[in-house]
Amino acid sequence: MSLSDVSAALRVRLPDLGERMARRIRAEVESYADESLIPFASLDESCTANAEHLLGRFAIDAEPDVRPAEETGRLRAEQGVPLADTLRAYRIGFEYLWSQLVDEAQRHPEVTDAHLVAGSSEIWAQFGRYAEAVAAAYREASAELALQREVRRSALVEALFTGALADRTTLWETARQLGLPERGPYAVVAASVPDPGSEPLPGIEADLRRTGVPSAWRLLPDQQIGLLALTRPDAETVSQRALLPHRARVGVSPRFESLRDTPQALRFARLALSGLPGDGPGVALFDDSPLAMLVAAAPTEAARLVEVVLGPVLQLPAPERARLLQTLGHWFTAKGVAADAARQLYIHPNTVRYRLRRIEELTERSLTDPTAVADLGTALHALRLGRKRS
Secondary structure (H helix, E strand, O other): OOHHHHHHHHHHOHHHHHHHHHHHHHHHOHHHHOOOOOOHHHHHHHHHHHHHHHHHHHHHOOOOOOHHHHHHHHHHHHHOOOHHHHHHHHHHHHHHHHHHHHHHHOOOOOOOHHHHHHHHHHHHHHHHHHHHHHHHHHHHHHHHHHHHHHHHHHHHHHHHHHOOOOOHHHHHHHHHHHOOOOOOOEEEEEEEOOOOOOOOOOOHHHHHHHOOOOEEEEEOOOEEEEEEEOOOOOHHHHHHHHHHHHOOEEEEOOOEOOHHHHHHHHHHHHHHHHOOOOOOOEEEEHHHOHHHHHHHHOHHHHHHHHHHHHHHHHOOOHHHHHHHHHHHHHHHHOOOOHHHHHHHHOOOHHHHHHHHHHHHHHHOOOOOOHHHHHHHHHHHHHHHHHHHHO
């Protein structure tokens, strides 16, 4: 009798062999002991199928068939069993099967030690092939599942931002699937995308999660938008700290309580982003500058305001126009102190005063009149915003 004959003898009692293998694995691998995760009937079926194919390799000297291993790898990935536990279960199964081969061989004196040595080498070579098949199928299935989850998550986030979800039960279920609380406070973030496809805030969801702020994000061609759950008292401060190192241009909405208000909050976040001064990185909160938000919310009216208030200045030759507008901007930044504006511009305070008088003459608006100052400040901000949009 050869080792192939021993394998054939074991195949006669295959159902019992598969069940015993399944019980051994269940006793030694913790995740496999969870009936809700891996039903015993499923494990028994898998063990029997793998044992049948492996014993068939010895019985008829056939090429190894790793399809049962691939099926097991995919199934365990879908069940959420760790890959390390899956491979350990395979090792235990092979050890058990080899012990049964050895026990059966000892009942037949004609099976020599040389047969067993050759069989040992063969079975562990098969284990390597099966383990590779399990791991490859597991990783492939895990990647597919991750992609499916990401697609679904992205769709749910999109539905929140567009207002496609309205029913209370649907909102609750969406929040649960996104890992967000059912109730606020929340805030929405909008970050400008420098190049299509690139994230201005890479890794922000993980960064916020580490600080105890759950969030859900979606990348659009021009913006990366996120919904933040402000679950801790200092969540807004913590969130800003997480946003700043990315050196992106970011707008943040006011706090809100219901997920139904997410679309409106996204509009506010985008207005805050539009109102962010300058061209460099920064974080603008919607409530920080109500005037800037008002200008950003009405671009057509803002363009008309620029024409009415700053029209004579804009008709000047480019060098003079640029000097006057730059000086006016620094004067506002310096809170109306000419000397401070001069230091920012590296010029004499009298030069600043001269340029400001020139603006007053051209616009027929006095910088000592609060109403005129409001008109000029609003028009200057609208001009900057219009240039960024163009």
